[in-house]
Amino acid sequence: MHTAWFIGFMMVIGAVIGGMTNSLAIKMLFRPYTEKRIGKWKVPFTPGLIPKRHQELATQLGQMVVQYLLTAEGLGNKLKSTAFMDAMNEWLRSELEKLLRSEQTVANILEEKLGVDQPKQAFVQKTEEIIERSYNRFFAERRHQPIGEVLPVGVSKKLDESVPLVATFLLERGQTLFSSEEGKERLSQMIDRFLLNKGTLGNMISMFLGNERLVDKLQPELMKFMRDAGTKRMVEDILHKEWHKLKQKDVAMIESHLNKEDIIQYVTSSIEKNVPLYQWIEQPFYKWTGSFEERLLTEWVPKMVDATSDLLASHLEGLLERLHLEEIVREQVEAFSVERLEELVLTISKREFKMITYLGALLGGMIGFIQGLVVLLLG
Structure with a gap:
């Protein structure tokens, strides 16, 4: 009876030590969050492993993301995949259809999104400026020819x-x-x-x-x-x-008989009256897009998606370099608090950590059993 109590006691001690050791090891991954000192003496193993290696972890994660996760080849394959292309076509068609059938006007979009004041007048004024520059350039270059x-x-x-x-x-x-x-x-x-x-x-x-x-x-x-x-x-x-x-x-002879302002005004007015774009600016989309809506949705959208996908895929490597993705990931991980990181890891792996603790207790108990037997045999 004494032998059974002794072996049981050794197993319990071993299990407690094993479980507590594993639990402590898990907690020391994250805690303490900061370095602890007694006077000038630094307490060993503080801060915890992850807080201590936070910057290194951020750097390694940044490199891993760029080199193995978000690679140009992988993203390019995703962009060219049938599922992605179909999803993009469907989304763009849906959004474009809403716009083409809305009461919105080009002028509204330019005013609200780009801050352009009185878009039609701005376009007309810009047209007039272009015509004037062309007129001046023509006679400046050709006046004596x-x-x-x-x-x-x-x-x-x-x-x-x-x-x-x-x-x-x-x-x-x-x-x-x-x-x-x-x-x-x-x-x-x-x-x-x-x-x-x-x-x-x-x-x-x-x-x-x-x-x-x-x-x-x-x-x-x-x-x-x-x-x-x-x-x-x-x-x-x-x-x-x-x-x-x-x-x-010389061309100057013709220039002397022309009224520059009248010509510019006439050409500008003719363009404004005869080019549909200037009327479309202030008309709701549904009034002028009906004639080519079907063609736009069924022909142009797939071509636009395909062309955009090809363009992005061919320039992804350069784009990723310019984005400095590695630095972005590193900065984000560095800014991520250790407390939040611990909470996140424990939320995901809580069950596994418990199993590690139980496994430590089980191994400790087994070691205690073996130690008890050894003590009895040697005694």
């Missing part, structure tokens, strides 16, 4: 080919004018002025022939003159010569 050199080759050739058409048009308009009663009246007035300027000779002609008879005689001849092929060739030659002279003149 001949017009013929400035004109595009195709335009110059087209204008050269248009001379016969212009000559024909002018002669036809002249025939139409002088064959009408209005034209005949104007011709009569021209003859009157001509004869008045000739003094006595003009009065004598008017007296003997009469103005009306002279008009009747001149009008048919004038019409024949305008219909004559030679007249057409003469007009063409005149136009060709004048056009050739004009091409030799």
Whole structure:
């Protein structure tokens, strides 16, 4: 009976020592949180292992995350995975569909999100500034060049080919004018002025022939003159010569006849009225996106997602370097309190730590049993 009590006592002592030792070892991973001193003497094993190695742990975690967890290759594979692409397509389609069918306007978004005041007026003003800069740059660079050199080759050739058409048009308009009663009246007035300027000779002609008879005689001849092929060739030659002279003149000649402000205002106003973008800015999305909503959602969204995914995947390594992910992880872990870290680890591994404590008690009890037997045998 004495032997059984002795062995049992040794087992209990061993179990208590083993369990308490393991429990203490687990607690010493985290505690004490700070260094303890008795006077100038530092208490051994303070602070605990993790508080003492907090910075090293943060550095190692940062390196581990960058080198083994969030790698460019792993993230690239995730970005190109079918599941991720499908999820992104679905999300983007859903968000875009809400926007396209909303009462929101481009102007609202620019004002609320980007702080742009009166977006349409700002766009119009920016357009006007661009046109003005283009106008100034054009004449600054071309002012002293001949017009013929400035004109595009195709335009110059087209204008050269248009001379016969212009000559024909002018002669036809002249025939139409002088064959009408209005034209005949104007011709009569021209003859009157001509004869008045000739003094006595003009009065004598008017007296003997009469103005009306002279008009009747001149009008048919004038019409024949305008219909004559030679007249057409003469007009063409005149136009060709004048056009050739004009091409030799500097662009500055044209600039001197232009009103810069009027031209800029006209071009800006034309763009504002004829480019739909300027009207869309202040209209709700649903009013102008309906015509291409389906195409945008079914064709453009997948292409945008695919292109964005390819772009990110091809530049991930550089992006991760610029993000300094290792430093971010290190700083976050360093900022993480040891108390919170202990709570987190114990919450996750509480059962396992208890099992380690029980295992220590079990091993201690077994050692106590063996020690008891050894003592009895040697005694």
